[in-house]
Amino acid sequence: MYAIxxxxxxxxxxxIRAVSLHIPVNSCYGIVGASASGKSxxxxxLAGLHGRASAQVYIHGQPSLQVTQQIGYVTPRMQLPxxxxxxxxxxxxxxxxxxxxxxxxxxxxxxLRWCAIEQLATLTIRQLSVFDQRRLLLANAMMARPxxxxxxxxxxxxxxxxxxxMIDVLENLRNRNMSLVIATRGNAPLxxxxxxxxxxxxGQIVSExxxxxxxxxxxxxxxxTSELPSAAHEHIVGIDATIVAxxxxxxxxxxxxxxxxxxxxxxxxxxxxxxxxxxRNNPLYDxxxxxxxxxxxxxxxxxxxxxxxxxxxTPSLTEA
Amino acid sequence: xxxxxxxxxxxxxxxxxxxxWRYVWMILVEHMQSQxxxxxxxxxxxxxxxxxxxxxxxxxxxxxxxxxxxxxxLYNTSVLADTAEQPFHIQRxxxxxxxxxxxxxxxxxxxxxxxxxxxxxxxxxxxxxxxARPDLGVLLASIPSIVxxxxxxxxxxxxxxxxxxSAVQRISVLLLIALPIAWGSIAPRIMPAGxxxxxxxxxxxFGVMLWPSLHLYxxxxxxxxxxxxxxxxxxxxGLCCFFTLIATRWFxxxxxxxx
Numbered sequence: 001m002y003a004i005x006x007x008x009x010x011x012x013x014x015x016i017r018a019v020s021l022h023i024p025v026n027s028c029y030g031i032v033g034a035s036a037s038g039k040s041x042x043x044x045x046l047a048g049l050h051g052r053a054s055a056q057v058y059i060h061g062q063p064s065l066q067v068t069q070q071i072g073y074v075t076p077r078m079q080l081p082x083x084x085x086x087x088x089x090x091x092x093x094x095x096x097x098x099x100x101x102x103x104x105x106x107x108x109x110x111x112l113r114w115c116a117i118e119q120l121a122t123l124t125i126r127q128l129s130v131f132d133q134r135r136l137l138l139a140n141a142m143m144a145r146p147x148x149x150x151x152x153x154x155x156x157x158x159x160x161x162x163x164x165x166m167i168d169v170l171e172n173l174r175n176r177n178m179s180l181v182i183a184t185r186g187n188a189p190l191x192x193x194x195x196x197x198x199x200x201x202x203g204q205i206v207s208e209x210x211x212x213x214x215x216x217x218x219x220x221x222x223x224x225t226s227e228l229p230s231a232a233h234e235h236i237v238g239i240d241a242t243i244v245a246x247x248x249x250x251x252x253x254x255x256x257x258x259x260x261x262x263x264x265x266x267x268x269x270x271x272x273x274x275x276x277x278x279x280r281n282n283p284l285y286d287x288x289x290x291x292x293x294x295x296x297x298x299x300x301x302x303x304x305x306x307x308x309x310x311x312x313x314t315p316s317l318t319e320a
Numbered sequence: 321x322x323x324x325x326x327x328x329x330x331x332x333x334x335x336x337x338x339x340x341w342r343y344v345w346m347i348l349v350e351h352m353q354s355q356x357x358x359x360x361x362x363x364x365x366x367x368x369x370x371x372x373x374x375x376x377x378x379x380x381x382x383x384x385x386x387x388x389x390x391x392x393x394l395y396n397t398s399v400l401a402d403t404a405e406q407p408f409h410i411q412r413x414x415x416x417x418x419x420x421x422x423x424x425x426x427x428x429x430x431x432x433x434x435x436x437x438x439x440x441x442x443x444x445x446x447x448x449x450x451x452a453r454p455d456l457g458v459l460l461a462s463i464p465s466i467v468x469x470x471x472x473x474x475x476x477x478x479x480x481x482x483x484x485x486s487a488v489q490r491i492s493v494l495l496l497i498a499l500p501i502a503w504g505s506i507a508p509r510i511m512p513a514g515x516x517x518x519x520x521x522x523x524x525x526f527g528v529m530l531w532p533s534l535h536l537y538x539x540x541x542x543x544x545x546x547x548x549x550x551x552x553x554x555x556x557x558g559l560c561c562f563f564t565l566i567a568t569r570w571f572x573x574x575x576x577x578x579x
Binding site: 045098 | 346412414419571
């Protein structure tokens with residue numbers, strides 16, 4: 001059984017033409033696509049918000065419209081009622097879910113902890129930053145303890161540091177016996193979260209990447225150092241023909257990234273100071289750019305039988 | 321503050337009926353906190369103080385009450401439907417047990433707010449126009465008509481809101497309501513000279529269509545308990561059910577926008 005499944009989902013007069021998705025239980029699935037490719041629409045349809053089209057979506061084998069309480073949905077467009085406190089908001093959500101007092105308290109404590117907003121409980125929403133509100137939205141969606149959590153652009157509008165903290169929060173939620181589906185246009189380094197990635201283009205999932213393929217997506221790393229001694233320079237360039245090194249920077253592209261540990265050893269050996277190491281490209285964004293030629297992408301990463309991929313490459317998913 | 325505990329055992333959920341009324345209460349509290357209700361209550365006080373002050377006949381007062389009932393129901397329903405459409409409420413839509421419950425909670429809340437406005441109007445007008453105060457028997461007998469008018473206007477208005485209907489559906493409903501009402505005035509202008517008999521037939525048809533509502537309006541001003549009135553009440557209860565059914569069907573199929 002899949003956490004979410006739909007076959008040939010089409011929504012007239014929208015970009016969604018024939019989406020087939022089979023998302024394994026307890027996995028983290030990334031829907032990656034360019035702007036206006038229909039990611040948000042697809043996510044809201046999976047959440048059961050598109051009355052007619054959502055009838056074609058199944059959550060754990062049941063029609064999504066019948067199990068909306070098992071679905072959490074978060075989008076950055078949601079604006080919270082400014083006058084309420086964090087505690088009031090979560091308490092109301094628990095009330096709507098029909099929880100009794102004990103369950104309400106338990107879930108309340110749990111979501112505050114999971115979303116790292118315990119210290120915000122007594123603040124009103126107007127006192128919270130955009131980042132805090134985003135985590136509160138996550139907590140609110142988590143109150144139901146959903147089996148499926150759908151998140152649209154979780155890092156949109158956040159600073160680089162906030163993006164990293166948000167990824168940590170999502171990583172934490174990922175290990176809570178539920179399936180995560182995250183839609184992104186590839187402008188944040190979310191790839192480490194995903195077990196599977198589906199590329200949305202031309203109104204369908206044109207290709208899918210499993211965990212192994214995600215790990216080997218082409219990356220470029222920049223290492224900024226103090227001045228390299230000529231011996232160190234020669235040594236580093238000798239490790240891999242594709243490594244480019246100047247007096248103060250080293251660029252690793254493609255498979256050369258695998259040599260990072262070796263290069264660091266060389267730098268330590270010659271007591272070269274490392275200022276910072278940072279990615280030069282964003283693999284997800286590169287995928288989105290490639291999605292403008294979906295047939296090429298489909299050849300590189302064709303959609304395939306996901307169940308076998310999960311069993312082959314990510315056995316830990318079923319254990320979780 | 322909620323107490324801190326780490327016991328994570330899930331216990332049975334409360335009955336849906338309880339959750340429904342808790343949600344209605346939550347909507348009403350938020351409506352008050354957002355101060356939108358001030359406009360509705362303010363309008364009741366304003367109508368009583370400005371229009372009905374020093375009225376001398378009970379017919380004037382009760383006529384204004386009846387007319388106000390229609391307009392306040394339209395206003396409150398549109399405001400609450402607009403609130404329900406705010407993106408954050410999507411999380412609540414998913415939290416309640418069904419879409420049906422979500423819609424009905426907002427409709428019930430709209431009806432309750434309209435009832436409160438009507439009550440304020442009646443109480444204040446009894447204070448500011450003591451001479452025109454209707455007999456208690458007449459007053460009580462007009463209440464069912466007013467409540468039915470509020471309910472019919474609420475269920476009809478919900479069909480005209482973007483929460484429930486698409487643009488085409490809204491225009492269709494609007495035409496279905498506006499055309500019969502306006503036909504008498506527009507027909508002579510738009511119908512060619514040779515087709516006046518068709519216009520007359522339509523006039524009669526629309527007249528029959530509107531008769532129950534006009535009768536209900538008249539009974540709100542001059543109440544009585546004749547068999548015709550009982551039939552008219554029955555027709556309007558049926559209409560409310562029909563409108564609710566249509567609204568629910570449309571809402572179930574609707575794509576709830578989040579942008």
